[in-house]
Amino acid sequence: MNKRQEKLLVAMLCGLIMVSAGAFAVQPAMAKNAQPVFASSVQHVSLHR
Numbered sequence: 001m002n003k004r005q006e007k008l009l010v011a012m013l014c015g016l017i018m019v020s021a022g023a024f025a026v027q028p029a030m031a032k033n034a035q036p037v038f039a040s041s042v043q044h045v046s047l048h049r
Contacts, residue, residue, distance in 0.1 A: 001009075
């Protein structure tokens with residue numbers, strides 16, 4: 001592995017860490033605004049045979 005590939009690998013890892021940290025920070029805000037979509041569709045399921 002040459003120096004250029006090593007720098008690219010380090011940059012990719014740093015980018016992955018930043019993206020995962022951003023997703024972790026945004027996750028509570030998204031969960032707060034989320035509406036349970038599946039609840040309305042489950043009510044229409046009939047279990048009669």
